[in-house]
Amino acid sequence: MARTIIIGDVHGCWRELQILLRKVRPAPEDLLISVGDLICKGPDTRGVLDWAMRCRNLQCVLGNHEYRFLKHWKKGLTPDEKLYDLEAAHQMGRKYETYMRFIDTWPTLLMYRDLVVVHAGFDPRTPLLEQPTSELVNIRRIGKGETPWYERYRGSRLAVFGHWVLRKPVLRGNAIGLDTGCVYGGSLTALILPERRLVSVRARRAYRRKESWV
Numbered sequence: 001m002a003r004t005i006i007i008g009d010v011h012g013c014w015r016e017l018q019i020l021l022r023k024v025r026p027a028p029e030d031l032l033i034s035v036g037d038l039i040c041k042g043p044d045t046r047g048v049l050d051w052a053m054r055c056r057n058l059q060c061v062l063g064n065h066e067y068r069f070l071k072h073w074k075k076g077l078t079p080d081e082k083l084y085d086l087e088a089a090h091q092m093g094r095k096y097e098t099y100m101r102f103i104d105t106w107p108t109l110l111m112y113r114d115l116v117v118v119h120a121g122f123d124p125r126t127p128l129l130e131q132p133t134s135e136l137v138n139i140r141r142i143g144k145g146e147t148p149w150y151e152r153y154r155g156s157r158l159a160v161f162g163h164w165v166l167r168k169p170v171l172r173g174n175a176i177g178l179d180t181g182c183v184y185g186g187s188l189t190a191l192i193l194p195e196r197r198l199v200s201v202r203a204r205r206a207y208r209r210k211e212s213w214v
């Protein structure tokens with residue numbers, strides 16, 4: 001039976017992604033999904049994007065880093081405020097236009113009968129299709145109590161997301177968070193459906209320093 005394989009935040013960690021793919025062994029009929037943030041911070045944004053462009057059964061949703069790059073690209077610019085943006089743009093090199101045109105085709109969320117995939121999350125108090133992109137790629141907490149958005153989510157569709165870097169994946173009945181901080185020296189995690197099996201690969205090293213781990 002075909003599987004759905006959802007990959008957490010890669011952030012240019014091409015080596016770890018290759019090892020993860022070797023472990024998961026996607027078949028041509030499997031559906032691969034990236035939760036976004038394939039780019040930035042890590043050593044090889046180019047390698048990751050080249051793979052994404054050749055992978056015929058891959059769907060990506062937009063991450064906050066891709067969203068920032070697209071916003072600049074549409075104004076004829078390249079983001080240059082952060083060092084990791086300059087590095088990622090440098091890694092993209094002459095293929096910057098090609099990569100941006102590719103990323104510009106990514107949706108902000110993917111919705112299936114019993115699954116929704118989004119980079120950061122959504123506000124469960126608002127209809128899913130009415131949420132602004134800035135929210136879908138950035139949200140973490142909602143309300144006065146600063147509750148994680150997924151603790152308020154009562155939907156029956158399994159919501160799979162990344163963005164929120166945690167030592168261990170978030171595992172709830174209806175929400176699974178996959179950002180285990182590979183670029184910070186954590187691990188790269190994939191979720192295999194329908195069996196809900198997690199596969200992880202340890203980072204070869206910390207490419208970025210993270211102030212604190214939750």
Ligand SMILES: [Mn+2]
Pocket residue numbers: 009037063064065119137162163164
């Ligand atoms: Mn992110």
